[in-house]
Amino acid sequence: MTHLPKTFPEKLGGAPHSKQSLRLWLRMLSCTILIENTIRNRLAEQFSTTLPRFDVLSALERHPDGLTMGELSRFLMVSNGNVTGLVSRLEADGFVVRSRAPKDRRTHYVKLTDKGMEQFKAMAHVHENWIDEMFASISVEEENRLMDDLRQVQNSVIRSNPEKNPS
Amino acid sequence: MTHLPKTFPEKLGGAPHSKQSLRLWLRMLSCTILIENTIRNRLAEQFSTTLPRFDVLSALERHPDGLTMGELSRFLMVSNGNVTGLVSRLEADGFVVRSRAPKDRRTHYVKLTDKGMEQFKAMAHVHENWIDEMFASISVEEENRLMDDLRQVQNSVIRSNPEKNPS
DNA sequence: ATAAAAAACTTTATGTTTAAAATAAAATCG
């Protein structure tokens, strides 16, 4: 169970890598949670904000022309109902604004306000330093290799799910 | 204060790997969310359950002697209050049992019931197949490399956070 | 022995998240 036998009894026809993929997935997950929790704690301590709020501001900063609610939810890979609540709270705090599109009155465009941009910039710089610190003992070669391999994983996952990509 | 090496060339001149580490982190994150969402959707469709519930059952299956609430929350890397609610719901549904320790009456041991074990086994097999499918086009070499590199990342993150490891 | 501190867990308040249902506007079609 924990140790692989010397003679690896894989079937010829394409048996998977035993539990190797599962272990890899669990390591990816714990690694991600570890980093996420670190960022979450520091955002709370130093900026009194939360990771989802930071993620919304970050997404909007990368799209200066604004995003619709649906685009935002797909970009962040969360449900659309989730985005509604987050944006409402951020709007109440003056960090973002919603505006209806003149053409299609169903769509709402969300944009950063000046206050939101300022707040994000202050956080982004520090946030990037946290990431740099956390990855400090990873060499550039390792980082490039990880980038490539993770891209392969993304492609593999998408390829394995032909019909619907999860929201 | 930190355990950074004495010669830390990036500290002086400027940006370390530029925004390379940030990009890597964002790719790790999107990759993880992609897989998580896939699993979440399939657990809902095929077993009418949720990922957090599956995670609890999975953790308990790996610890047949049971876990305390605190051990469980640390193992899953979630808050202790979160575990209380999850376990309460799972207990109400008959998948787990809580029992007080005779020695230390503060601690509650959580264990799988037979029903919980049966339910988990049914899900675990299918779950492993999902993972295998998602990683189908990743070679064994890539998987091993990713395992190693992600271990490096874990170590790097832990090393960068000397005082408190995030819960 | 007794008070203070620590540990294990729960509770509370707030916020996040999802799936599903509801609403509303636009596009399609007969």
Add this chain to the structure above:
DNA sequence: CGATTTTATTTTAAACATAAAGTTTTTTAT
């Protein structure tokens, strides 16, 4: 044109999640 369908978003209800404060029990230091 009017009916249907599709699209964009919001609302709802339940579950999930966190931090902080509270409860009970054990340990430690007087």
